Amino acid sequence: MADKQSDLVQGTLDMLILKTLDLEPMHGYGISARIEQISKGVFRVNAGSLFVAFQRLHRAGLIKGEWKATENGRRAKYYVLTEQGRKRLNSETREWGRQVAAIARILEAS
């Protein structure tokens, strides 16, 4: 299902990135690998969409970027969740749960 997620609502990718960063600060590749891994390969994020999302989140003040060395001694930009980002993640998660429950109720109605 490569790149199927580009059909998803724009906010969904943002939410997945915020959730990944809620676990720990991470660089671009790490974030995409983590999303792929946790979703068991359902979501594979295209580099273009990923970096556009970083730019968007950064400008919205939800994440911060800082250059650091990786465990392999490479330099990489690590993204960190800001306080505002954490709040947004909480509210989005709640909203998402509400919507999923609502959709499930509609689909299961008989």
Added chain:
Amino acid sequence: MPTLRTIVDGLRSLFRKQRVDAELDEELRGFLEMAAEEKMKQGAGRKEALRAVRLERGNLEAAKEVVRDARWESFVEMCWRDLRFALRTLRKSPGFAATAIVTLSLGIGANTAIFMLLDAIRLRSLPVQDPQELAEVRITDSGHQGMGLNQQYGELTRPLWQEIRDHQQSFSGVFAWSVNLRYVGRGSEMRHFRELRVSGDFFRVLGIRLWRGRLLTPEDEGACPMTRAVVSNPYWQNELGGRVLSPAIKLVVDNELVEIIGVTPPGFYGMVVG
């Protein structure tokens, strides 16, 4: 402050474009390298790994463009590039450029001139209390011209005007006026001036405030030849030296003595706009 950050970030990438681009370059290269390393760990050759990453994650050069295009400032950049390109092209063909500039300036100039004319003649309103409430009543179906100098309103006779004044119900007030040229002064001092001959209600209906003395009222009507007049502010300043009005001050108008009883305020210049 998300908006402020957007602006600040945008300005940063506009003015420190190289640095911002280099940063994005490095970030994307790191992404590619790390993804490739992951493939190589699973036993792929380097070339093969890079190719696989490109297939899976999309072209990184294209990704760069996508990221850049998503910024608002790239629009500014594009406009700037277009502008420079246009200027370069114009410089290469000076004949064409000159023709274009001359055409434009002629067009703009002509438009401005016509607008100025129209503005002066039609768009300005009279400097009176409620100019938008004024309406002009005239006889339109004029098969013939009237007598005398004032041919424009020649058909409107005095009895006709009195009927209108006494029986109209559409307006809060009506007045009649005519514009004439008169000789003021005696002998070699005689000079031409424009006279506005008005009915008694003229100043009240227009709502013109008094400047000096008193203004004409319906009680002043009827005298023929006229014996009382109100002068405009510029006339009072220039011809009468702004002196205090008294019954002794009289003008000789067409060899008749006329008493100056008042002065209109500075802004009022008559019934013709422009």
